[in-house]
Amino acid sequence: MSNATLSGKKILLGVTGSIAAYKVATLTRLLIREGASVRVIMTPAAARFISPLTLSTLSRHEVLIELMDEGNWNNHVALGLWADLMVIAPLTANTLAAMATGACDNLLLAVYLSARCPVLVAPAMDEDMWRHPATQRNLEQLRSDGVEWIPVGHGELASGLVGPGRMAEPEAILAVVQERLRKQGSLTGKKVLITAGPTWEPLDPVRFIGNRSSGKMGIALAKEALDRGATVVLVLGPTKVEVPEGDIQLIRVQTAEEMYAAVADLFPETDIAVFAAAVADYRPAERADRKIKRKAGELTLQLVPNPDIAALMGKQKTPRQLTIGFALETNDELTHAREKMEKKQLDMIVLNSLNDSGAGFEADTNKITILPAGNNPEEYQLKSKSAVATDIWDSIFRYFSDRLYT
Ligand SMILES: Cc1cc2nc3c(=O)[nH]c(=O)nc-3n(C[C@H](O)[C@H](O)[C@H](O)COP(=O)(O)O)c2cc1C
Missing domain, CATH: 3.40.50.10300 (CoaB-like)
Known part of the structure; x- marks a missing residue:
């Protein structure tokens, strides 16, 4: 019998334009290994950090990037309804800000706004971007919109600085996904x-x-x-x-x-x-049947x-x-x-x-x-x-x- 923990689970994996996008190849592989069906959506910026070909090969499905593609449109509502869980990793400061305000100028954001499933995000950015009050405000907004975020790691950053802002490692993201999906079914039938x-x-x-x-x-x-x-x-x-x-x-x-x-x-x-x-x-x-009068x-x-x-x-x-x-x-x-x-x-x-x-x-x-x-x-x-x-x-x-x- 298979002991894959995500067997039959449908996961939308959103990727944004951070240097940490290279780690998504590993994350995709881990999710697939655990039995999940994975559909990857990238922002146009993300496609400059990791090749869509790599992620389509690993996820076994075409990677979606464009909201409108040569006369076709990618049905963001259907994707949003399909998934059991949406994971956005890495999450840039830019996409975070767009999510916090409800902006919708790419496919990933359109899917986020249409998704009925829980959403998990794994932020990744440089220390100063991470500490900026605007970033913290936007994260707080997401939290109160019901989005769960995976804490950033502390360590060496792409800029050469050492501090908080590193995206959580793929294994840690997988553990949160497993826990979230386990909980998700915990009240089924109740x-x-x-x-x-x-x-x-x-x-x-x-x-x-x-x-x-x-x-x-x-x-x-x-x-x-x-x-x-x-x-x-x-x-x-x-x-x-x-x-x-x-x-x-x-x-x-x-x-x-x-x-x-x-x-x-x-x-x-x-x-x-x-x-x-x-x-x-x-x-x-x-x-009283009638308004009580002043006396x-x-x-x-x-x-x-x-x-x-x-x-x-x-x-x-x-x-x-x-x-x-x-x-x-x-x-x-x-x-x-x-x-x-x-x-x-x-x-x-x-x-x-x-x-x-x-x-x-x-x-x-x-x-x-x-x-x-x-x-x-x-x-x-x-x-x-x-x-x-x-x-x-x-x-x-x-x-x-x-x-x-x-
Ligand atoms: C080399 C390089 C690395 C970057 N890494 C990050 C990052 O880790 N986090 C972040 O928030 N933005 C990072 N950026 C900036 C984003 O790529 C930029 O804000 C982009 O517009 C994000 O688009 P998106 O959110 O639609 O993917 C980086 C830019 C460059 C050129």
């Missing part, structure tokens, strides 16, 4: 339910009690679960943040009671439920408790189901998060603290600590919410794959 966003609890036809949750963290989790092969339902409170069109089943709700009804309905069929919504604990006891004196609102969705699902879950919760705390964070995890019978809780700048509501970044039940907390750096989503799913996989797959 049903994932995610709640996200705030709830609005109406006082009258125009006013409500709400909170500042944007839903961005839950949407990032839904996207990542989809990339890993899950069937995903997202129950989303009122937010203006857009959900990527496509395969996520979206159920929009307003109030905690509506969210509860949707979750209770879906939960029995769910393998993993992630409760990332900021659900109002209380709602007004009464909802002299005080107005007292009476509030009644909302259903505790995570706790109620925790009570009814079977040993084959996982429930993951979130805690946003302002003091004694770990203690409160642990208490919440036990009370709601969660398998894991993700803590973010309002004491960390850049974490929590509305921001595009988050800084989390993951507490898996019965294990030590894991503290993470401040990252984009899509990178945080990767960490959370990695942790779920690490701690619970036994339970999910037995």
